Amino acid sequence: MPTEVIDQVRSSVNIADYIGQYVQLHKQGQNLFGLCPFVPENTPSFSVNESKQIFNCFSCHRGGNVFKFVQEYEHLSFPEAVAKVAQFANIPLGVTITPQRQEPPEITKQKAILRQVTDMMHHLLVNTTSGEAALAYLTKRGLSQATIDHFEIGYVPGDRQLMKKFLDNREVSYDDQRQSGLFAEDDQGQLYDRFNDRVMFPLKDQYGDVIGFSGRVLDAQASQAKYLNSPETQLFNKSEVLFNLDQAKNQFKDNGGAVLFEGFMDVISAYQAGVPTGVASMGTSLTAEQVSIIAKQTRHLTICYDGDAPGQHAADRALGLVGNQPRLEVGVVVLPDGQDPDEYIKAHDAEAFQKQLKHTLTPIGFRLAYLAQDRDLSSDQAKLDYIDAGLKEVAREADPVAQSVYLDQMSQLTGVPAATLAQSLPQALQTAPAPAVPDWQPGPPPPEAVGQAAPAQRLDRSEKAERELLALSFHDANLARRLHQDDFAFPDAQYQAIFDAWLSYAQASDEPTVAGFLDQIDPQLGPLVTTIDFRDAPQMPDEAIDDMILMVHRRQLTQESARVKQQMNQATQLGDKQTADAMLMQYIELQRQLKAAIDNEL
Missing domain, CATH: 3.90.580.10 (Zinc finger, CHC2-type domain)
Structure with a gap:
């Protein structure tokens, strides 16, 4: 590149x-x-x-x-x-970047096995007579061939030995088959296919590698579970996997962030309806790990669960988890008439669904609506209970304008004037539980941010001068040139390495910048360079710079004197008079230079 x-x-x-x-x-x-x-x-x-x-x-x-x-x-x-x-930045690189993820060989081998099985199952679905019933089922659900291909949906017949025969023919070992999660095992250690007569949905990690499967049974009357996921394996941990994250994450920036659905069929239906940013947990409740994964990919999350009571309960629980993640801005979509996303799309159309996803409630707005569900607000006691719970939610909001909006919402539901409700807010604030992670308000920056050293890292005057000279050198070519030509040396080896690297970089660059320098320097030194340069170095007169140079030079002489004295003492102990005498002469000369440096500094 x-x-x-x-x-x-x-x-x-x-x-x-x-x-x-x-x-x-x-x-x-x-x-x-x-x-x-x-x-x-x-x-x-x-x-x-x-x-x-x-x-x-x-x-x-x-x-x-x-x-x-x-x-x-x-x-x-x-x-x-x-x-x-x-x-x-929408800049074409002109080169293909091959991922360089490092992973154990056994992980790579398992991914290769699951990739072969994915291709086989997709082939069985779209190209064989055994897959016709499964393909008809998906078509009846409204999935196009393009959607089926995009998600690499597949099929496995009822033969409990088909997949094993397939891997045996490819010389996949017994141990590797056991570890894949594709098989169940009887008491004698015989393997048989875990999935049979099921539509198969590949589950992928954020890089697009298949790590497991979810199978949907075709026979609705069967005694088997409707959906069956891969068991926990080296690759697959359902609490840390989000369906379609590998595809959706590339769309978050241009499409307003992630949309969280309850299940992967909702994600697939939404994708076909022009919403490419859908993700879903693996048929289980949302986990804190999954919330953290979403927060690393985007700041914006829309929760769109089923509109019925269980779906809204799940959405409320999801909000509780998301509330512990302060990096996410969250909105909630409530689908009308208790519909799930697939039902809404079929009842309306793709464009209506896209518009509905933009009609979001804030977390507090959703909570006020959720708390009103299943309450008979014509009952005085139910109405008072709702007001008590609702005001505790509103009290969490610090913005008075937003508070006014929420109080109007409560007023419409209860018939109690918003002004009357507002009078009870102070009392509700006292009893409202504190947020799990409190929001912060801008205050004075930490002392390190304005150039003071972190408490765990005390710097003496000399080392502060070294950092100051380095920072000035990054932005003053004349000073950098002067230090180089005067054979100035930084006593600290790291600072000298940074200075040498900067000189090489600046000489080869038309417009040297610290941001560009960070791409060239040893990654281990990058954070130190950033710390040194982060605050703006003040303008300094030449006399002040001269004083810093003398101070650093004095530190260098002090350290060199200590090193020579140690070598002299060691030579004396070993009876090496010739080396001891040579070290003594060096030590005397260094002491002379050090005295001169102190006199100049004074």
Whole structure:
């Protein structure tokens, strides 16, 4: 990948716009602050400097440019990160980036097995007579051939030995077959197909690799479970898998974020209706792990569960989980007449469904409607109970305008004037439970954000001067040239390595920037570079810079003197008089230089 292309991608994207997809950033002084996306926290310590196009976290000490953020956040290689940012900026790279995920060989082998089985089952569905009934079932459900192909839906007949024969013919070992989750095992250790006479839906990880299956039985009268998922395996953990995430995540940016459905048939119907951003849990309740996965892909989530009572109960539970994830902005869609998404699409059309998904309730608005369900609000006691519960929800909202909207909603349901309801808000606020993760309000930035050292890292005056000189060198070519020509050396090996790398980078670059430098330097040094450069170095007169150079030079001489003295003492102990005398002469000369440096500093 040419350096010019990498530079073009980086310079075409505002780092705040990219990170803003995942972190809610607030302007505070010259920088933007938000909750760190890498570690749990309630106080914002993650900051973005737009002018320098870098980020820095004063909590976990990560830092870098936009590519480094993508690498850390999505666990991608550098080329993959560049490709991800290029996709965000709609910049063609002109090269194909092959994923470089590192995984154990046994995992790769299992994925290869499941890929072969996926292709076989899809072939049986669309190209054989044994799959005609299953294909007719899907067609009757309204699925087009293009949709069937897109989701690679397949079929397995009732033969409980078909899949085993298929893998035996491909010389897949007994142990590998056992670990695949495709088979059940009897008391004698004989394997037989777990799935039989079922429409098969491949389940994929976020990279698109098949990791398991869900099978839907064709015979509605059968005693078997309607849906059967793969068991837990090395690849498949249903609490950490979201159906269709691999395809949907690429659509979140341009389509308003993720839409969470109850089941994967809802996702498939929505996709065919022009909604490509649907994801779903694996036939079970939403988990905290799945919420965390969604929050890493987008800041916006719409919950669209079935409109009946069980569906709304599930939506309310999902909201409780999402409430623990402060990085997500959430809306809830309530489908009318108790319909599920598939029923709504068939009763109306794709365009109506797309419009319905834009008609969202806020979490509090949904809760007010949900609390009114199954309550006879003509009863005084039921009405009072609803008002008590509803006011506790409204009390969570700090914005007085939003409070007014919610009170009007309650007033319409109960007939109690909104002004009267408002009088009880203070009392409700006292009894309302605190949010699981409280929202933060912009306040003074942490001391590290304005250039002070973190409490765990005390820097003396000399090391602060080293950092100051480095920061100034990044933006003052004359100072960098002067330090280089004067054979100036940083006592700290890391700072010297950064300085040497900067000189090489700046010499080869027409417009050197720290954001670009971060792509060239040793990744281990990147966070330190970001920390050093993050705050704007103040303008300094030449005298102040000279003083810092002298201070750092004094530190260098002090460290070198200590090293030579140690070597002299060791030579003396070993009886090596020649080496001891040579070290003594070096030590005397260093002490002379150190005294001169102190005198100059004074």
